[in-house]
Amino acid sequence: MAVVRLAFVGAGRMARTHMRNALSIEEVEVVGVCDVDRGRAEEAAKIAGTKAFLSVDELIREGKPDAAVVSVPPFAHGEEVDLKLVRAGVNLFVEKPVALSLEVAFRVLEALRAKELVGAVGYHWRYWETTREAKWLLEDKEVVFAGGTWQGGIYHPSWWRRREKSGGQVVEQTTHIFDLVRHLVGEIRRVYSLRRRGVVRDIPDYDIDDATVVAMECGxxxxxxxxxxxxxxxxxxxxxxxxxxxxxxxxxxxxxxxIESGHRLEKVARNDPYADELRAFVEAVREGNPEGVLCPYDEGVKTLAATLAAIESAEEGRPLEVKGVT
Incomplete structure (x- = not known):
C-alpha cells in the first residue's frame, strides 16, 4: 500500500495531536474527520484540508479509509465506533483505554483478528526513547519491587469526573502506569486495592475515587x-x-x-512518542506487518483488565485475579 487513507473519529485535543503528526507523514492522506459536535468536526477538518462527518457510517461510505485514529471518550468505544470501523475493514489506532468493559474490548479484539487488521493502542509511554532504554536495562535484571504513582488534578472534560463515562482515574489516566508496569516488570496477575472517596465535594457531578492504592503481584x-x-x-x-x-x-x-551505588545517570527523551506511535501504526498498515507497533490492541485489553480488576477489588474489599487475554 503506497498511501494510507487515514480517517479521524473524535476531533478533540488528542485527535488534533495525532492529526498534526499524520499531516507530516508523506504516505498518509487524511480522508475525513468525524465528531458528534459539528463545529469541532468542521474546525478539525479544515486543519487537515478534508471533509467533516457527523457519523461513522458516512465517514466509511464517503471517506473509504484504510485506517482510522479513534480518539473518543472511553464510554464511546464499542458498537457505534470501533466495531463499525473494523467490520468495514478499517485498521484501528485507538486511544486508551480501549473500552470501559472487557466484553466490548474482547469483541473488538476478536473482530480485528477475524479481519486480520492492525490494531494499535495509544500507550505512548512505550515509545519514549527513555522507556525503551529502561526496558533494555531491565532485560537481564531480576526485579525485586516496583512502585508507581500518578498524582495530579481533575482533567477538565466533564465526562472525566463521571465514573460511568471515564471509568475513573485508574482506568482513564493511571492506566499509563499500569501499562508501564506490564511493559517493564511483568504481567499483572493479582490486585488488592484501597480507595478514598468523598474528599472532593465542590465539583459538580464528581463521583470518582479521590485516591487509590493498588498492590499487585506481577510476573x-x-x-x-x-x-x-x-x-x-x-x-x-x-x-x-x-x-x-x-x-x-x-x-x-x-x-x-x-541509580547505582555512588552513581546517578539522568536522561531526557529527545523524541516525540506521539509522532513515533502514529508512524509505527501507519507503517504497519502499509506493510501489512504489525511488528513495529509497541502496543497492539491485545496489549491494551490486558492493561484494561488490570485496571478494571483494581477498581473491582476496591469495591469488594478483597484481592482479585486479573482476567487473562489469550
Whole structure:
C-alpha cells in the first residue's frame, strides 16, 4: 500500500495531536474527520484540508479509509465506533483505554483478528526513547519491587469526573502506569486495592475515587504498588520506580534516572512518542506487518483488565485475579 487513507473519529485535543503528526507523514492522506459536535468536526477538518462527518457510517461510505485514529471518550468505544470501523475493514489506532468493559474490548479484539487488521493502542509511554532504554536495562535484571504513582488534578472534560463515562482515574489516566508496569516488570496477575472517596465535594457531578492504592503481584511474584490521586489543582508526580538488587530505574514523563551505588545517570527523551506511535501504526498498515507497533490492541485489553480488576477489588474489599487475554 503506497498511501494510507487515514480517517479521524473524535476531533478533540488528542485527535488534533495525532492529526498534526499524520499531516507530516508523506504516505498518509487524511480522508475525513468525524465528531458528534459539528463545529469541532468542521474546525478539525479544515486543519487537515478534508471533509467533516457527523457519523461513522458516512465517514466509511464517503471517506473509504484504510485506517482510522479513534480518539473518543472511553464510554464511546464499542458498537457505534470501533466495531463499525473494523467490520468495514478499517485498521484501528485507538486511544486508551480501549473500552470501559472487557466484553466490548474482547469483541473488538476478536473482530480485528477475524479481519486480520492492525490494531494499535495509544500507550505512548512505550515509545519514549527513555522507556525503551529502561526496558533494555531491565532485560537481564531480576526485579525485586516496583512502585508507581500518578498524582495530579481533575482533567477538565466533564465526562472525566463521571465514573460511568471515564471509568475513573485508574482506568482513564493511571492506566499509563499500569501499562508501564506490564511493559517493564511483568504481567499483572493479582490486585488488592484501597480507595478514598468523598474528599472532593465542590465539583459538580464528581463521583470518582479521590485516591487509590493498588498492590499487585506481577510476573513471577514481583510485588508492585501503584497509587493515584486527582485532588490537586496542579500536576505533581507521575512515574514508575523499578528496583533490582543493585540498581534503581526510574521512568518519568520523558525522563529516565538510573541509580547505582555512588552513581546517578539522568536522561531526557529527545523524541516525540506521539509522532513515533502514529508512524509505527501507519507503517504497519502499509506493510501489512504489525511488528513495529509497541502496543497492539491485545496489549491494551490486558492493561484494561488490570485496571478494571483494581477498581473491582476496591469495591469488594478483597484481592482479585486479573482476567487473562489469550
Amino acid at each position: 513471577d511474584g514481583v510485588p508492585v504498588v501503584v497509587t493515584s490521586t486527582c485532588v490537586l489543582d496542579f500536576g505533581h508526580k507521575v512515574g514508575l520506580s523499578v528496583i533490582t538488587r543493585k540498581m534503581v530505574v526510574e521512568v518519568g514523563v520523558g525522563r529516565l534516572s538510573v
